[in-house]
Amino acid sequence: MTDYTYQLLAIIIYLAGMLAIGWYAYRRTANLTDYMLGGRSLGPAVTALSAGAADMSGWLLMGLPGAIYVSGLSEAWMAIGLTIGAYLNWLFVAPRLRVYTQVSSNSITIPSYLDSRLKDNSKILRIASGLIILVFFTFYVSSGMVAGGVFFESSFNMSYHGGLLLVSAVVIAYTLFGGFLAVSYTDFVQGLIMFLALILVPLFGFFLTGGFGETTESIRSVNPHAFSLVKGVSFAAIISSAAWGLGYFGQPHIIVRFMAIKSVKETKQARRIGIGWMALSLIGASATALIGIAYFKQHPGASLSDPEAIFIALGQIIFHPFIAGVLLAAVLAAIMSTISSQLIVTSSALVEDLYKAIIKNDEDDKKYVFYGRMAILIISLIAMYFAWEKNATILDLVSFAWAGFGAAFGPTILLSLYWRKINSIGALSGMVIGAVTVIVWGNIEALSSTLYEIIPGFILNFIVTMAVSALTHKPNKAIDQEFEEALEMLDRERK
Structure with a gap:
């Protein structure tokens, strides 16, 4: 068989495996809670790796290694910020969100949680949150x-x-039929593939480039400052890159995993697994880029047309074509895991937070599961329509949407979990201010080139939510009772 055939075989096996997992999850899905939240049955390992895989996308295997290959470790500040942000998210959000979403009407989406937690009888907050998720995630x-x-x-x-x-068909199939469980199980497998790939490539590449001394010498001969975190980078640029970590608190497709874990007690183990996976994967991605610099210095006859392909190029140089195909599957896994996670959250926003809130909330659960599947199909077709022309603007939206979600939802989620006086007026005001700040700041070149828009958006949301809530606060026995009940359940489950 040719190299091409081996690699294609690996991809076919991977895609078939994803469809098989989707079929398995389909047989375990009985009601809307199963379909949208996996029946709150996820174990710590699945929760941790599915959250990580849903988060990282192709940036982990292509974007980050490509940036470090070109500029050195000064490009690693985003990875550092993301790791710190993910750790704080697991520590401060995961346990309380798991408990509070169960206590407050057994909420299965972020908008329905905010609606129930803040007792918003107008449903405006829920509908606005659902619309934000629907538009941005599409x-x-x-x-x-x-x-x-x-x-x-x-x-x-x-x-x-x-x-x-091809990618759309496979992702749509396993997400549509298997729902949240299929997304979580496939993300778990995809996370494992990504992790192993990011360990194997730099490990074998390290020996290929002559070990520590020869490798570092080759790297420094190309870029004397490759190992410096600060050379050539302004303080504002470091802050902007590290501030990506703020986005975690408001990413619906990530924090929904916290709602689905079996118990609060398991969030601690999940945190250790998730952050361990993330730290080692980011180190592996960075090491891959540095070893790539050394390899192409030592082999001047070899060429690399695209720095973002350094991971793929090294994999094809080092390994048998079939293993190289598995490494290609790791890149595809990073892309697909994010698509499927966003699809299921967008579907839940359409059915649970818009259809049920505005139109009807008295139908059989099986009908809602059917509506959820149809929502995934409709959203996917719309997304495919926008993707058909390979528009670069759509790819540029990723950092903008990350900032938008982080600034609109992050402070609201944190305050809802830790401050009993937050109310729906304050939350809605803060969300609007956070989102508008990101939109305005992100579209003014002089501002966005100086500081990442998530920073002013997050800070202003926090201030406005607290100020408006404090000024308009009225005692509410139901809110106080739920807050106390959540704290008691949190203490009970931690023991």
């Missing part, structure tokens, strides 16, 4: 589909549209 999903089409175009000489349709 474009977010579209950007993932673009990445999938580009992947097959560059790796297998397939047409962009053929790759787009």
